Amino acid sequence: MKKIVILGAGTGGTLVSNLLSRKLDMKEWEIIIIDKSDTHFYQPGFLFLPFELYGYHKESDVMKPIKKPLPDKARFVSATIQNINHEKKVVETSSGNFEYDFLVMSMGCSAETSEMEGLDDAIEKGVADTFYNVKGAMNLQKQIGNMKEGKLVLNLAEMPIKCPVAPIEFVFLADYFFHEKKIRDRVEIIYVTSLGGAFTKPQANEVLSKVIAEKGIKVIPNFNVESVDGDKKQLKSFNGETVDFDVLASIPPNLGPQVIEDSGLGDGNSFAVTDPKTLEAKKGDSIYVIGDNSNVSTSKAGSVAHFEAEVVVENILREIKGEKPIPDFDGHSNCFIESGFHKAFLIDFNYEVEPLKGNFPVPGVGPFSLLEESTLNHWGKMAFKWVYWNLLLTGHLPGDPLLPSHMSLKGKKIPESMASH
Ligand SMILES: Cc1cc2nc3c(=O)[nH]c(=O)nc-3n(C[C@H](O)[C@H](O)[C@H](O)COP(=O)(O)OP(=O)(O)OC[C@H]3O[C@@H](n4cnc5c(N)ncnc54)[C@H](O)[C@@H]3O)c2cc1C
Known part of the structure; x- marks a missing residue:
């Protein structure tokens, strides 16, 4: 049997495993999909949990067992991926080694609270958290739910992040939430960002900034956060500016999987160096990259993984037939x-x-x-x-x-x- 190994069973990995299991002759090919988690999260739902809006109240509203959406024909391995030996075409994991003919990397990226000085301490003190994971979103639900007045600050530390519109959605939803609670006039909502404006794309930024202003949300741009002080409830920038908060919703640095860097496939920030059009890994053969763990210059979003999957699957099928991969991904x-x-x-x-x-x-x-x-x-x-x-x-x-x-x-x-x- 020839083998396709898929690293990560999130959005991209699950989708590719389903498409390949229908398109490949499974008498000749084995699909192995490896993940360390036992849960698949619907991450867009993390945004609603802090406000308990639109039917999102608890963790179970955004999760399913990881194996649920995987194809029966693929073999799931529960393990941590520790090294990709791309010269020998072997993946080393906590549950043994797996040889491959083709490899798909879909390990996503994660928001690391430990990358921001003082944030873990502020989380422990119950005055801050991130909605970029389910536990943090649930903690913010308590903290924001208890607010009767004061300052709710959202801080975006640096780009890239998953779903670059999520910070804007967060402040919009906060505005709606406090309106519904009839205390909007007592809560100041402040968006503190390292960007020059609310969003990265100029035309969308113009439209969205107008709405932000209409909703009375304050934006503090170009704020490069240095640290968080959980006792003083204060953000500090590298320039010495400070912003006070009562509750801090933080989007700390989003990092790619360290194993990508350690295996010599990364760009220096643990994102895989990827051909932006064919989606081949540039530093290893027979490897394709999909989703947030790639360094292509489009959004890190589930919709992107969806559009990329078509190209990744098409190109693997072409290579199997001895044809060249086509440069068909347009960053959609x-x-x-x-x-x-x-x-x-x-x-x-x-x-x-x-x-x-x-x-x-x-x-x-x-x-x-x-x-x-x-x-x-x-x-x-x-x-x-x-x-x-x-x-x-x-x-x-x-x-x-x-x-x-x-x-x-x-x-x-x-x-x-x-x-x-
Ligand atoms: C708050 C928020 C809101 C969002 N809203 C939207 C939205 O509205 N629309 C949209 O399109 N996208 C949205 N996204 C982004 C979207 O969820 C992601 O872009 C998408 O899930 C990326 O898929 P992926 O396959 O690259 O990574 P993931 O789905 O994150 O999967 C990565 C998998 O790899 C596994 N893994 C990682 N490292 C290892 C290792 N070393 N060993 C074993 N397993 C490993 C993980 O356990 C995980 O299961 C949002 C994200 C967040 C956080």
Whole structure:
């Protein structure tokens, strides 16, 4: 039997294992998928837990057993991946070694509270946490739920992070939450970010910054956080500026898996050096990279892993037939941005195209509105949880047919008519 080993059974790994198990001759191929966790988390749900909004109250609302969405035909191994010997094509784990013909790296990235001085102490003191993991999201639920007045500060330490719109959604949802509790006038919401503005993409930043201002949310840009003081309840920057808080929601540095760096496949920050179009690892043969553990310059998002999966699977199948991989990934990403009050924005972009106004998935028709707030967008985001578990992970959510036409043009100039209503 020839072997495909998939490292990580999160969004990207699960999707690729489902697609490959249907497309490969399983009498000839064995698919082995390795993960250290026994749980698969629906991470977009972490955003709602601190506010108990839209039916998200407890941990079990965002998780399933890790094996649940995996194909029966694949073999799951519960183990920590310790080394990738790409010269010998062997993965070393806490449960033994696994040889491979092809390797897919899908180990994600993680928000590390220990990377920010004083944050773990502030978490222990019950005045801060991160909503980038389930435990932190539940702690914030208590801390924010107890607030009657004061300052709720959201701090983004540095890029890259998973889901770059999540900080904006967090402050929008906080605004909605305190409105509903009728104490919005007593709670100041402050977004303290290392970025020059609320968001990385200029056009979307302009639209979103206007809404942030309308909602009375204060933004402190260019704040490079040095440390957190849990006793004084204060953030300090490298320039000596300080921001006081009553509750701190932190997005600490998001790091790639150390094993990528240690195995000589990383970019210096533990993200795998990846060809942005074919998604091959640049530092090892017969290795593909999908999702957050890659260093390609698009968002770290489940939608990106979804679009990347098509290219990764296609290219593995081509290599098996002796053909060259095709450079077909265009950086496509899309994301709903919850804005509270049962409304949301939707943005859609790729390596070359900024988020534009228009409709999605059918230009001029919709039903979703791009770069605009709508109730339908909100229901799209709510429905996405079901879509994630039932269609996306199982490999039944189509890729290309759902793309708006301007994205399917793959690198060609976008006609003005498609870029607007
Ligand atoms: C708060 C928040 C909100 C988000 N909202 C959205 C959204 O609205 N839309 C969207 O598209 N995306 C969103 N995302 C991002 C999305 O969840 C991720 O981009 C996506 O899950 C990435 O998939 P992945 O396969 O790369 O990594 P993951 O799904 O994180 O999976 C990685 C897997 O690798 C395993 N692993 C790692 N290292 C090892 C090791 N050494 N040994 C064994 N196993 C290992 C882990 O246990 C994990 O199961 C959000 C993320 C967060 C945190």
